[in-house]
Amino acid sequence: MTQYNSLQSYKRLLMFIKPYKKRLVIAVICMAFSGASNVVVPWLIKDVIDKVLANKDIYTLNLIVIGILILFLLRGFFYFGQRYLMSYVGQKIVNDIREKLYRHLQVLSLSYFDRRKTGNIMSNLTNDVTALQTAIAGNLISFVQEAVILIGSLVSMLFLYWRLTLLTLVIVPLVIFTINFFGSRLRLAGHEVQGKLADITTLLEESISGIRIIRSFNREDYEIKRFLVQNDNNFWALMQTTKLTSLLTPFIQFFAAIAVTAIIWYGGISVINGDMTAGALIAFLIYAINLANPVRRISEIYGEIQKSLAAADRVFDTLDTESDVKEKNDAVTLPFVKGNITFHEVSFSYDEEHPALTHFNLAIKPGQVVALVGPSGAGKSTVANLLPRFYDVNSGSLTIDGTDVRDVTFASLRQQIGLVPQETLLFNATIRENILYGRLDASEEEIVAAAEAANAHEFILELPGGYDAVVGDRGSALSGGQRQRIAIARAILKNPRILILDEATSALDTESEKIVQAALDRLMEGRTAVVIAHRLSTVRNADHIVVIDHGHIVEEGTHKELLAQHGLYANLYAVQFKDKSEGRNT
Numbered sequence: 001m002t003q004y005n006s007l008q009s010y011k012r013l014l015m016f017i018k019p020y021k022k023r024l025v026i027a028v029i030c031m032a033f034s035g036a037s038n039v040v041v042p043w044l045i046k047d048v049i050d051k052v053l054a055n056k057d058i059y060t061l062n063l064i065v066i067g068i069l070i071l072f073l074l075r076g077f078f079y080f081g082q083r084y085l086m087s088y089v090g091q092k093i094v095n096d097i098r099e100k101l102y103r104h105l106q107v108l109s110l111s112y113f114d115r116r117k118t119g120n121i122m123s124n125l126t127n128d129v130t131a132l133q134t135a136i137a138g139n140l141i142s143f144v145q146e147a148v149i150l151i152g153s154l155v156s157m158l159f160l161y162w163r164l165t166l167l168t169l170v171i172v173p174l175v176i177f178t179i180n181f182f183g184s185r186l187r188l189a190g191h192e193v194q195g196k197l198a199d200i201t202t203l204l205e206e207s208i209s210g211i212r213i214i215r216s217f218n219r220e221d222y223e224i225k226r227f228l229v230q231n232d233n234n235f236w237a238l239m240q241t242t243k244l245t246s247l248l249t250p251f252i253q254f255f256a257a258i259a260v261t262a263i264i265w266y267g268g269i270s271v272i273n274g275d276m277t278a279g280a281l282i283a284f285l286i287y288a289i290n291l292a293n294p295v296r297r298i299s300e301i302y303g304e305i306q307k308s309l310a311a312a313d314r315v316f317d318t319l320d321t322e323s324d325v326k327e328k329n330d331a332v333t334l335p336f337v338k339g340n341i342t343f344h345e346v347s348f349s350y351d352e353e354h355p356a357l358t359h360f361n362l363a364i365k366p367g368q369v370v371a372l373v374g375p376s377g378a379g380k381s382t383v384a385n386l387l388p389r390f391y392d393v394n395s396g397s398l399t400i401d402g403t404d405v406r407d408v409t410f411a412s413l414r415q416q417i418g419l420v421p422q423e424t425l426l427f428n429a430t431i432r433e434n435i436l437y438g439r440l441d442a443s444e445e446e447i448v449a450a451a452e453a454a455n456a457h458e459f460i461l462e463l464p465g466g467y468d469a470v471v472g473d474r475g476s477a478l479s480g481g482q483r484q485r486i487a488i489a490r491a492i493l494k495n496p497r498i499l500i501l502d503e504a505t506s507a508l509d510t511e512s513e514k515i516v517q518a519a520l521d522r523l524m525e526g527r528t529a530v531v532i533a534h535r536l537s538t539v540r541n542a543d544h545i546v547v548i549d550h551g552h553i554v555e556e557g558t559h560k561e562l563l564a565q566h567g568l569y570a571n572l573y574a575v576q577f578k579d580k581s582e583g584r585n586t
């Protein structure tokens with residue numbers, strides 16, 4: 001079992017408090033006052049019994065009664081201040097942590113996302129951060145407040161009768177041992193709960209985004225069963241923490257009862273022997289009962305905090321994950337490039353076991369359209385992934401205009417590379433906002449010009465709302481071809497020197513493909529382009545065709561040259577041509 005260090009995690013959480021120190025200090029002052037008012041009341045009661053009642057002193061009685069009223073009025077004021085300020089600090093810290101986490105996710109390399117399920121990452125930002133909120137915002141307030149009452153009561157008891165206080169304190173080691181015993185178990189149980197919650201979020205994310213597949217395979221019942229298992233797992237993980245917290249409280253209460261019994265017994269004897277006044281014993285008992293409450297609450301809060309620290313561990317794990325692809329400290333800005341791309345002896349694998357590219361050499365001249373073809377899994381997309389540094393080469397080098405891509409800033413590199421993938425992600429926003437994603441400061445004229453060049457202007461005008469039409473979740477309100485044309489308009493607006501078209505037309509039917517291809521041809525004019533395509537008919541006109549198999553270049557040349565070689569390309573072409581003539585356009 002993993003061991004977690006509570007103190008370290010809490011210290012790390014407390015580091016986030018720094019910017020809010022002032023507010024926290026005021027909040028703690030308010031707490032001290034509000035807690036102190038609790039401690040003063042038994043003293044007043046002692047005086048009522050021992051002085052006022054014994055001496056029949058109405059004047060002091062009136063003073064004490066007015067004093068109690070004023071005390072409670074002040075207490076209300078401080079209570080408000082403390083709750084408001086502590087909540088403010090707590091929520092702010094949680095907000096800051098969430099922001100830090102989100103910023104960190106934006107810089108983590110793609111390999112991080114490859115290794116994790118989307119739902120799991122989402123759960124980190126939602127469920128885990130929410131659990132943290134409970135730890136900091138809710139429990140920290142109560143913890144400090146109860147601690148003030150606890151210490152105040154103890155000090156008063158020492159003043160009242162120190163011997164009796166020491167007797168009461170005998171239970172302290174018992175309480176500490178029990179809290180520790182349950183605490184470590186609660187922390188592990190908390191990890192289990194957060195893990196199961198992440199499983200549910202992952203399953204939800206998968207089943208919502210895959211709803212079409214589920215319906216088409218009639219797998220609703222299967223999915224429900226899968227969900228029920230996860231839901232049940234979560235339930236039992238939660239019950240485990242409930243069992244622990246529910247056991248902890250009776251233990252602590254029993255220890256408190258032992259203390260109160262000891263006070264009544266020893267205190268009773270002391271009053272009978274004349275070592276203590278009756279008022280002092282009553283005040284002492286009120287303190288002891290007062291004390292039991294914070295002890296119980298603190299043990300409860302401790303349990304809660306342990307559970308929340310489990311969530312903190314998960315958040316910190318993510319924050320501590322370093323990106324595999326990092327910008328150098330002395331990275332330079334890649335100047336406006338011509339588009340000379342050179343892969344020199346590049347080897348790369350996603351998982352260190354199965355090489356995706358080995359000793360890959362390729363030189364692309366500015367303005368050239370180079371097509372990458374080959375069987376599925378050959379390594380074509382990998383070539384495209386290395387260019388914008390989604391991943392870094394394991395060995396060899398990749399240069400643009402002679403500069404290694406690892407020596408330049410991400411922004412200046414990616415600014416000059418445009419990517420049109422097979423399935424474009426559109427955001428649930430207007431067409432205009434989606435096109436603007438290519439260059440945020442583009443003018444209306446530039447947006448329209450880009451849409452026109454992408455063969456998208458006409459269909460956009462036909463949509464209700466035109467450029468203000470909302471495209472739906474992931475662009476669901478548009479057809480595949482329309483989505484690709486928006487993606488092309490985006491790329492045109494970005495105006496990159498280098499283009500990567502990764503199967504940009506393979507999800508489209510022939511009719512739609514023609515329109516998109518025309519837009520792509522326009523987009524490629526004057527730029528260096530790397531085109532990945534399964535349909536060889538779409539790459540016939542490329543300046544240079546590179547055939548990749550098992551991470552190596554096996555053939556290269558023009559369409560004609562490759563056909564004449566009667567190799568893999570000629571084979572692939574023959575198979576596709578045969579399929580087409582049989583009416584099975586692949």
Ligand SMILES: Nc1ncnc2c1ncn2[C@@H]1O[C@H](COP(=O)(O)OP(=O)(O)OP(=O)(O)O)[C@@H](O)[C@H]1O
Nearest residue numbers: 114350351356374375376377378379380381382383
């Ligand atoms: N994110 C990833 N994590 C692990 N392995 C991967 C990842 N992406 C690709 N691979 C593996 O790397 C190899 C090359 O994949 P790549 O996607 O480059 O092939 P491809 O030629 O583009 O295939 P396709 O035409 O089917 O898209 C394959 O064996 C694939 O399984």
